[in-house]
Structure formats: C-alpha cells, structure tokens
Amino acid sequence: MSNLFRLEIDTNNLGNNEKGDLDFLSSLVNCTNLKRLDIRSNHFGGVLPESVSNLSIKLEDMRMGWNQIRGSIPSEIGNFINLRRIDFEENLLRGSIPSSISKLDKLIYLVLDNNQLSGTIPPSIGNLSFLETIDLMSNSLERQIPQSLGNCSHLIYLNLSQNILSGPIPLQVLSSLTHVAGLDLSRNQLTGSIPFKVGNMQSLEILDLSANMLSGEVPESLVGCKGLSSLYLRGNSFQGTIPQSLGSLRLIENLDLSCNNLSGGIPTNLGSFRLLQNLNLSHNDLEGSVPTEGVFTNRTAFYIEGNKRLCGGIPTLQLPICNSSNSNNKQDIFPWRKVLISIACGSGIGVILLLCFILLYPARKALRFVLLYLSSKARSKLTLGSSWEVSLLKVSCEDLLKATNGFSSRNLIGAGGFGSVYRGILNQEERIVAVKVLNAHRSRESFMVECETLKNIRHRNLVKLLTVCVSIDFQGNDFLALVYEFMTNGNLEEWLHFSAHRLPGAPIVQGHLNLTQRVNIAIDIATALNYLHNHSHMPIVHCDLKPSNVLLEGNMTARIADFGLARYVPDASCSLPSHRSTANVINGSIGYIAPECGIGNEVSTYGDVYSYGILLLEMLTGKRPTDEMFKDDLNLHNFVRIALPELVEEICDPVLLQIKESSTHSIASNSRNQVQDDQRQRVRKCLVIMASIGVACSADLPRERMDIGHVVDGLCLARDVLSGTSIRST
Template identity: 50%
Template sequence: MSSCMFWLLFLQIMHLISSSFSLSGGGTDRLSLLAFKAQITDDPLGALSSWNESLHFCEWSGAKCGRRHQRVVELDLHSCKLAGSLSPHIGNLSFLRILDLSNNSFSQNIPQELGRLLRLQQLNLENNTFSGEIPANISNCSNLQLIDLQGNNLIGKIPAELGSLLNLQACLLATNHLVGEIPLSFENLSSVEIIGVGDNHLQGSIPYGIGKLKRLRKLSVPLNNLSGTIPPSIYNLSSLTLFSVAINQFHGSLPSDFGQKLPSLEVLVFYANRFNGPIPVTISNASTLSVIDFGNNSFTGIVPPFANLPHLQYLGIDSNELGNGEEGDLSFLKSLANYTNLEELGMSDNNLGGMFPEIISNFSSQFTTLSMGRNQVRGSIPVDIGNLISLDTLMLETNQLTGVIPTSIGKLKNLHGLTLIENKISGSIPSSLGNVTSLVELYLSANILQGGIPSSLANCQNLMSLELAQNNLSGPLTKEVIGMASLSVSLDLSHNQLIGPLPSEVGRLVNLGYLDVSHNRLSGEIPGSLGSCIMLEYLHLEGNFLQGSIPELLGSLRALQYLNLSYNNLTGQIPRFLADFQLLQRLDISFNHLEGEMPTQGVFGNVSAVSVLGNDKLCGGISQLNLSRCTSNELRKPKFSTKLKLVISIPCGFIIALFLISSLLIYSWRKTKNEPASGASWEVSFRRVTYEELYQATGGFSSSNLIGGGSFGSVYKAILAPDEMIVAVKVFNLLRKGASKSYMAECAALTNIRHRNLVKILTACSSLDFQGNDFKALVYEFMVNGSLEEWLHPVHTSDEEREQGNLNLIQRLNIAIDVASALDYLHYHCQMAVVHCDLKPSNVLLDGDMTAHVGDFGLARFRPEASVQLSSNQNSSIGLKGTVGYAAPEYGIGNEVSTCGDVYSYGILLLEILTGKTPTDGSFKEGLNLHKYVKMALPDHVVEVVDPILLREANSSDGMKHIGNDKVLECLVSIMEVGVSCSEDLPRERTNISNVVAELHRIRGILMGTRRHG
C-alpha cells in the first residue's frame, strides 16, 4: 500500500512540474514558434504543416529541443521557400543555439530581439530579402560563432559592436548594400576564420589590425570601393587560404617574399585594381595555390615561372604591362606544362613577345581556355594544338602570328570560340574546321588567308558569328555557308576577292543582325530572298559589281539602321519603301546608275544621313542635295521609259504578271512558314544592342527590373529605345565558373532550333562593360505571364486569392501539350537531337495567350541520335546534375544525358501541374516521392491527390458540368497515368514523348469536344 501511495504522490509531483513547465519556458517556446508561424505569408512546401496541436512543439519540423529541458535549441528551416517577416518573438527562444533560415524569402527588418538570444551560436539568414540595418545588439549574443547575412538588401554601416564577439569564427555579410568602412574593431575578433564583406559599397582601407587575426583563413572583400595599400600585416597571416580584393581601387606593389609569407594560400584574386611592380618570384612557394588572378592591373616586368604549383587551375595575368616584347617573355609557360589540373590561362593585353611555344600543345587534357590576344607573339600555331581536346576558347587575336591554321584544330570537338583576327596567318581555311560542330564564334579577319571558303563550315550548326573579312579569299560564295541559319550576330566576308552572285540561300539568315559582303567581286542581281532577313540592322553590299534594280522584297527589312549599296551598277528607281524605314540612320547608294525622283521623307530628309553622289539621272529630293528638278518625262519614266514598253504584247504581260503574283505568293508563304505558330509577330523590328543600350534599358540592371535568376546569371525586364520594345535580358555572371560555357551552350541551342513552344532568342550581346570587363547577355522575347512556377505556386495571402488566380484544367492541359510538343521537336525533329537537361516549371514561360515556351538551355546537350538507350555501364563526363527532384535517377549514378532523361523530367512536371505539389514537397518522406504518391492513388483515389482547385473548377464550369464529374475524373486519371509512365525509374519503361503528345491531344479532344456540344 505504501508503494502505491508513493507512486501516486510521485505522479502528482510530476504533473505539477509539467504544468509549471507548460506555463513557463516550454510554453513560452511554443507560443514563440506559433508567433513565428503567424508571420509566414507563404509556405509552398508545407514546411510548417506539422506545427499544430497534434504534436508536441519539439516534434515540429525544423525545431529541435534539448534533452534535459525540452526547450528549443535549434530552428532549421533553410531552403523551404518560406515568405514573410521574422517575428520579434523569436527573441523569446532563450535556449536557441542555431537559427538557420537561409535560402528563403524573408523580408523586412531583422528584429532587434535577436540580441536577447544569449546562447545563440549560429545565425544564418543568407539569401533572403531582409532590409534595414544590421541590429547592433547582435553583439549581445556573445556565444555567436557564425553570422551569415549574405545575399540580402541590408543597408547602413557594419556595426562596430560586432568586434566584441570574441567567439565569432565566420562573419559573412557579402552581397548587400552596406556602406561605410570595415570596422577597426574587427581586429578584436581573435577567433575569426572567415571574413566576407564583398559586393557592397564599402570605402576606406583594410584595417591594419586585421593582420593580427592569426586564425584567419579567408579574407574576401571584392566588389567594393576600397582603396589604399594592402596592410603589410596581412602578408604575415600564414593561415590564409583565400585572399580576394577584386574590383576595388587598391594600389602598391607586392612584397618580394610574398609566397614565403603565405604558404597556405589556395585562392588569390587581385583582379581589377591598381597594383603595380613585378609579380614576386616567390609566389611559387605558395604550393597550394589553385587560383591566381592578377588581371586588369599595372604589373610590369618578366612573368616569373609558376613552378611547384601542382594544384593550379586558373592563372589570369591579362590586361597588365607584363613582358618586353622579346624572346623569353613566354618562358614561364614551360612551368605550366605538367599541371594536370590547369584549366584556364588568361594573358591577353600585355607586352608579351617571343615565339608561340610548342609546349602549349602538351598542356593538361582538362585545359579549356587560352587567351593570348593583343600581345606581340610571333611564330605559328603549334601543329599539335588539337591535343587540347577540352579546349573551349582559343583567343590569339592581334599578334604577329604567321604560318597556317593547323588541320589538327578539327580535333577540338568542344571549341566554342576561335579568334585569330589581326595576325599574318596564311594558307587556306582548313576544311577540318567543319568538324568543330560546337563552334559558336569564328573570327579569322585581317590575315592573309587564301583559297575558297570551305563548304564544310556549314556543319557548324551552332555558329552565331562568322567573320572572315580582310583576307585574300577567292571563289564563289557557296550556298551552304551563306545559308547557315544559325548565324544571328554577324557574317562578315568583306574585303576579299569573292566572285559570282549572292546566292538566294542568303534568305535563310532570318535572325542575322549584321551582314557585310562589301568590297568583293560579286555580280548579278541582289536576290529578293534577302528580304527574309528581317532582323538585319546593318547591310553592306558596296564595292561590288551588282546590277539590276533594288528589289521591292527588301521592303520587309524594317530593322535596318545602316544600308550601303554604293559603288555597284544598280539601275532603276529608288524604292519608296526606304523612306518608310523608321530605324534607318544611314543610307549610301552613291555611284550607281539610279534614276528618277528622290523621296523626301524618312532618311531622305536628312542630308547628313543619305549619300547619292554619282547617280546623274536622279532628280528632286530635298534642296540640300542640290539635285536637278524632275521634268515630266523623268516622272513618267517609272511607267514607260522607252517606246519598247508600249508595244509589249498582252500574252507577255500576262506571263510577267503571273510570275510576279506567283513570286509574291511564294514569298508570303515562306514568311508565314517562318512565323512562330503562337501568333507572335515574326516581323518585329529589332536591332542589335550594345552594353550601353542594355544598361539603359534595364535602369542600370536595377533590382526593380529583376524578374528571375539562375546558376549563371540574372534575367531583367528591359524596354529598348527608341521603339520601346519590351524584352527579357539574361545577363551572365562571368565571375561564376561555367557561366561562359552556359552562354555558349544556350546560344548554340537556341540558334539551332526554332519552334512555337520554345523561347525565341532575339539577339546576343558579347561586349565589354563600362569597366572593360567581359559582358555576355542574351535577349529574348518577353513573356508577359511569367513562368509556370509562379502560376502553380503563387504567393497569395488567402486560398480564395490562390483559386481566383490559378490555372483551370484546360489551361494546364494546354501547357502540358505545349511542353510535350517542344520536347518532341527537340528530340526527333532537329538535325541533331537536343536534350534540354533542366526541364522544370521555372523554365516554362507563358506568353500573353498562355502558350507555353520552354526556355533556359544553359545545360542543353546535343546528341548524335534521337533516342539514346541507357545501360548501367554508361558513364558521363559532363558532370551534369540538373535540378533535384526533376533530374532522372540514372543521372545520379553517372549515366549520360539522354532524351529519356527529359521524358522523366516531363513526367514529374506533368504530375506537379495536376497535383500542385513539387517533387521536393516536405510531405514526401521515407522513400515516398511524387511519382509513387500519384501511382498509389490511381485509379480509384485520384481525388485525394489532384489539386483541389481543379475539382472545384470542374463543378463550377458549365462545360465541365455537362461532361460530368465521372468523365472529368476519367480524364484526370488518364493524364496522371501519362505522367506516371513518363517518370518510371527505368528509362526503357518510360513512354515515348511523341506518344505523349498524341495521348494528351486525345484527352483534350474529349474535354473540348464536349464543351463545344454544351
């Protein structure tokens, strides 16, 4: 009995303790978490769905409690796509040690109440949109080891109080809008290992006391307005592994014992400053270096050997004053020959002289980029340059190279850019260049090349720019080369000895912006097919022997800004359509045999914009041109210039009329055929753009115009003057490894393919920004309805708003058909199958008619066969992963990319369209995924997995009511079965995409057909 009384008493005591706990610490934590949840406005992944009364708060997802006190010690909700503000009640979680809300969409200020978390050790708010200033009272959290506030919109100064955090190991404040100086108090951070404050607006210098931080491993301050010299104390930090001061205004020279003092250095980036003096020979003592970037400074002297750097991957010494233009300047290259990790070497814009070293042919098989332009290098390109099988970019422009282009260059299967302009290279263009089908840019101008243009270049179906000007090339223009439809930036064949007519195949250059075949020996008439090149802005045909009249079919070239037809044998009248070209800024038709009345409108009204000299039979025009008055005979000349025209027989006139009508019908048919089926105008006047124009059109690449982003760049909405055309501009972040290759890949894909359900690239901009840095951007049609991601997972404050702004069943089915049609085209109807590799809702864009367009081809790959069957022993050398949840499972074990992989991604996308759930939904645990989630529900439990909005829409729509719920559910089951069959784990079990298109059309016919009868 006494034992029973004891246990009863014990249970009462425990109940009292529990009740007391619930009203004190534990209750406070629970209420604080609920207050945190109340400030969340969007939780698309359902990360907080478990935060309810059915579970103890210590079991809520993301929350972790201590064993002794049942108090929250960790709140980790990173990458959950949460939106809202951070509740001040977070400061009541007094036992909290870790707060990780990184990679979400939190906004507004960081609450001051964080300063009450005295036990806090890790604060990670990276990649959100927090604004306001950094709370100074964070310094009260004396146990802090990590502060990560990178990638927000924080303003103001860095609080000096942070210098009191003696336990702080990492202070990461990069990519904000912080001003002021780096606090002097940072010298007190005796435990700190990482300081990252790059990409802000900081001024002043690096505090001298930073050099006292003996544990400091990484010091990163790029993209600021910092100045002065590097404190000598920094060079004594033997633990330093990363040191980046890129794009600032630092000056001074480097100490001669630089490498000896920094033996642990791995990454050294001094790019774009004002450093001078020699590069220290002792840099080789830092044997762990993998990245060295001294580019865009004022270093002088001989480049030292980079010996004993076996980990070296990148060496940039471009845009300096290195070398003396003499032999021996390039001797340092011998030290790089045995480095198996070396990938990129930039040495352009220096004074480097001497013979082109043969040793470069022996560089690593991983070597991708050689940039040696604008130096004084002599000799010939090594015959074994083809050994560099991974070479992506070869830039040797503006040197003194001689000899021939080696035929082995045809072995460079991965080459995207080849630039040899302004040298003294002779011989013929090797036909082996046609084997380099990955080429996007080929620049061989200003050499002494001879012979014809090899027709094998037509194999380079990704080529956007081809410039062969100022050589001694001869022979006719082959239709294979002149009709390369991929050319969209420039084709320059000027100042050669080319003969014969301009082939009618020139009309295939429908996306070309710049065409120059001037100063050759071309004859015959200007082909009317040239009128199909509706994107042309610059057209140079001057200095040839062209004859006949200016074709009326050129009236479709309304994007023209510059037209030069001078020094030919053209006859007839000046076409009236030239006066209607609103963008035309310069017209030169001088020294021909043109006659008749000069127009006065448009470009003809500006005497400085038009040149008509040497056409003695022209009359009229504006008075400043000083042409003779037109007589009545001259005005009648267009109709009947000779008596012969009056006696043309009726049958002959009928035949000519019939011919003209037929030609116009054929031309009209071709234009219609080339228009996108979506109905978007294919004749929109569009002009090539410069960096300055894109800068102005995007408001200086303002964040207010930012409409998206990805791994390699950002997308901005832009309004291009003067016609105020709205476009989307994708700017590539070339500081990120792989961005340049992504640019090339996307160019190659989007210029090689065209379909109504693919995003149309309008033009590309490869230039320099205002600081002289490389700039690459692509300009696309603007999709007014954004991405499918935004429609499937919108940010709304209520379920009612979500339902009102969402997609109905027919719209979702239409989008699914559009995407499937795009894949069917890519896989089976291109000259070479294209594998997209990254199909997901954010890469499906919707135009004004809600027609879907697949975009973002930065990971796309070309396959030699339309269908690739995978086996377990196929390994990929691409290192491609795609996006988690959408990437095919075989990619995870190293298999090659394939059309089957795209089908898997499409299947997941289709299931997401119907369920409203992402493949990374928080509810998928213990092996459950979106595929299994739907497959288990089919066919009898489809209502449990379909997006509830679709069911409500089916009940409310008149057309759907007529079908009946049973029929709607039957259609939903059929569509989901398609998604399941596409997303099977084994590639051989997935449905062919052509069959998918047919099946979805059949299902839509059932729904739409019944609607019409209703």
C-alpha cells in the same frame, strides 16, 4: 600548385615584348588540373615555348590574344581534345592554321583574327560541328572558302574579312548555316554572284560582302533574312535595280549599296523603314525622284552622291525638280482607273469593318477574361480600368502567330519555366515587339500578377506592356501571352557575361560595358525601384531583380522587366496582403534572394534593395553571386566589403580601369600624365562609391540596408565624380 585549375593574369602590363617572356608557361606543365589559361592584353613577346604542348590535357580555355606573340601556332594544339576556346587574336603569328585543330571536336570559339597567318583555311575545320564563332579576320589567308564550313551547323558568327580569299561564295555555306547571325566576308577577292540560297539564313542579322569583286543582281531572296539589321554590299559590281522586295526587311538599320553599277529608281518603300539610320546609295547609276519620307528627311543619314540622274528630294539636296520624264511617279494615263478605285474602295470599306469586328473580338474576350478572373479569384481590390483597356493594342492569337513566324525557334529570345519569349513584328503597326508566351498550366498566377502590376505603373525605366492575349490555341489549350516593347540591346546578363549558348533571336552582344555605361544603368535600375517602392499608387516589390530581368534599349537605357513575382505591400516595410499566399514559393532567384526571404516568408522592399545591392556588386566585379569561388563564408558581399576601400581596384572588372587617352594627344607629356592621373583618381573614387553602396544595400539585416532613394543620390554623385563635375566632397 598541382591543383591550380584557372590562371588568369590578363589585362596587365606583364612582359617586355621580348624573347623569353613566355618561358614561365613551362612551369605550368605540372598543373595537371589546369582548365583555363588567360594571359590576354599584356606585353608578352617571343614565341610559344615547346613545353606548351605538354600542358594539362584538361585545358578547356586558352586565351593569349592582344600580345606580341610571334612564331606559328603549334600543331600539337590538336592534343588538347577538351578545348572549347582558342583565342590568339591581335598577335604576330605567322604560318598556316594547323589541320590538327580538326581534332578539337568540343571547340566552340576559334578566334585568330589580326595576325599574319597564311595558306588556306583547312577543309577539316568543317568537322568541328559545335563551333559557334570563327573569327579569322585580317590575316593573309588565300584560295577558296571551304564548302565544309557548311557542316558547322551551330555556327552563329563567321568573320573571314580582310584576307585574300578568292572564288565564289560556296552555296553550301549559305544554304546550311541557318543559325548564323553575323557573316562578314568583306575585303577579299570573291567573285561570282550572291547565291540565291542566302535567303535560307533566316537568323542573319549582319551581312557584309563589301569590297569584293561580286557581280550579278542583288538577290530578291534576301527577303528571307527577316531579321537582317545591317546589309553592306559596297564596292562590288552589282547590276540591275534595287529590289522592291527589300521593303520586307523591316529591321534594317544600316544599308550600304554604294560604289556598284545599280540602275533604275530608288524604291519608295525605303522611306517607310522605321529603324533605318544609315543609307548609302552613292556612286551608282540611279535615276528618278528621291523619296522624302523616313530616312530621306535626315540629310546626314543618307548618301546619294554620284548618281547624276536623280531629282527631287528634300530642298537641302539642291537636286533638279522632277518632271514627267524623270520622275518615278508617272502621271496616270488611264483616267478610268479612278472609277475602278472608287468601286474597290466602297467594297473595301465593308470588308474592313467586318475584319475589324473579327480581329477585335479576341482582344475584347481576353480583357473580359482578365476582369472576370481577377474578380472571381479575389486576387486584388484593383480592376483593369477602362482607360487601360481602351489603350491596349488589339491582337489575337493568330496575330501573334504571324508576327513570330509561327513562334519559330529562330525568333526565340528567352526561355524558362514560365514559358518562352519571341521577337516579332506586328503587321498592323509594323512594330517590333517581344511576345512572352506563358505555360498556361504553370504560369497563370504569374500572368495575372504581371497584368495587375503593370496596368497602373508608368516609368521610363520599366518595361512597357503593350497588350495581352488570352485565347485558345489550335490544339484547344489555353493561350496566355504578354506583348512588350522590344529592347534592341538585349539584357544586362548577356553584356556582363557573354553566353556561349546565345538563343537564335537574341541580339548580338558586341564589346564590354564601360564604367560610365554601368553607372548610368545602375542609376536607371535604382530610379525604377525608387518609383516602385515610394512613388507608385501602392508600394510594389519586384521580388526577382537580377541582370537577366534588366533590359537595355538601343541607347543603353535600362528597363526592369518580368513582374511575374511582383507583390503589392500596404507600406514600404510590411508583409504581403493576406489574400496572397506564398507558401512553398521562393520569391526570387538563387544568389539574389535576401536572407530573410526564404520559402513562405514575408516579402518587403528591403528584399528588392538586397537584390539590387548584389546586382550592383556583380556589375562592379564582373562576377556572379553564384561564382564557384564563393563558398563557405565567402560570398560576393564579403568579397567586396573586405576590399574596401584600398583594394577596390583589384576586385573590380579590369574593363572598368581602362583610361581613354584620345583627348590628351595634343598636349605635352607632363600635362598628359597629369590628366591621366586625374582620370584614374576619379575612376577610383567612383568605384569606391559604387562598391560602398552595393555593400550597404546587401547587408544581412534588412534595417541596416540603404534607402533606395539615397542609393539614387549616391550613384548620381558617383556619376558626377567620374565626369569631373562634382562639387561635393567624396
């Protein structure tokens, strides 16, 4: 098969964990066009045959993780100069990391975790300037972390945990890797203090330095890591007090400072962290009162054991009552302060009133602009209602500039022809938001459509518009922005197809969506469409439904976003109102557009249903509708339709076939097999239902497509079948 360019046999039961399992790789030497080799998650044993070094020079992707491969990584791997990904994790590889890897100047992913590699990390790894991920966790690598890692300027994720690395944390690594979102150096033998330059890592979201031998104080410069969500410093020898400045890290969800030598009081501002879910301050030498707000109201969310001089807190802690000698809140010994405070408050009220007028004026101007624009251009009979106008959060261009740190690239979530989306924090409410700044020259129509559409709809599965801002920027240009709730789990596109070019401000996607999660997300999307088509004040067609426009909350609830192409229709099947022209406009994205929705054609709810069908099939198969395998008469719709129902398991994403075994360990082998067989049957039935719905929704003829209300019912049935609670026939 000399033209073979991709061989994927991952996630099967191939191999016997024996010598010779990998001999078949020798036959691939003749495949001179091979670009991707994926044999992950099988039972391959033995060592890599020497013939591996003679594979195609065009090889870009080599994945062999989650097997029982022994031996060492061949030094000839440096010959594959086009490699972009090396994935050997979870094997039994020994020896050192070959220095020849430094020749792979196109490498983006280097994943060698959970092996038995030893020796040092080659300093020459710093030559790989395009590296975005380095994962060397759980090996036996030793000596110092090479300073040359600081040269990997595109690095996003660095994991060197669970090795025997020693020495200090290199200053150059922390000062140069400004795009790193995840840094894990835990469970090593690192010494010294945390370099002050850690504050340069402004994109950092996860920092784990636990279980080392680090000392000194917790650096105040951590406040520079404004996006930090998880900080783990457990099991070191840090001294001094907990910095009050940590109160600036408003995105913190997990904070572990336990098992150190920290002293002083617990900063009261820790109780004001709205996102903080897990706080561990146990086994230090803290004293004084325990706050009673925020995370400190949930006994299961914080730990303070091993601090013998604490007092107060919520009653369930059963700590001593604080008095003047052990409380952090000392009694005021300067009564004359009250006079000064009264004077300051009186003066402050006047200043606040003046500021309120100044700050609210741009918002009132923006709303008047929207009203005037809608009426003057006769875009719709609808106008912004007074109730909607009052409920809007009042923000100015200056507020959004400050919230996004000057629209910094480090806060960039998304970008496209419409403009850019940034993550930000509004100071007046300490609220995390997504700020969509539109290209005023190209997106004014889109801005008005989105305002008009979102002002009268409310649903748990639709993104919530918090406010708008129409103003003039500092260069005198029109400034148009929409402010939404921030979705902490990003968009569905990233979860289905992990991107090699993650934007700095976008959430880190970890793991795959299982079948239960995908069914629930599919139900959320269908429920939102059902509301738009059948239960809003006037039927609304989204016109651009695709995975990147489906956002996910922290609990994985899905919300449809981006209504820039949305349209009102008088009934569920008719065309656009006459005052909306669609000439020379493609209503949707390639691959998701219904056949009848070409340039200038009418749009209807049937088009949304088609897009939803394609999206559902993409969730089922893990393949985009624009995948290179789809050509001639083969498309995603036909690919699934031909497989129904007998071959549905062969075309679906292998992740969806995984069966949980944790609930069957305590029962006999025969019973366990019976339970697993029952689970497989339920999974298969669920997949068949989902595939059938996706195919029915993406039919070529609009009238043959499934009603969105019936889609919701069908997917709820699939969920019941999967959970084993269905009493209906399938």
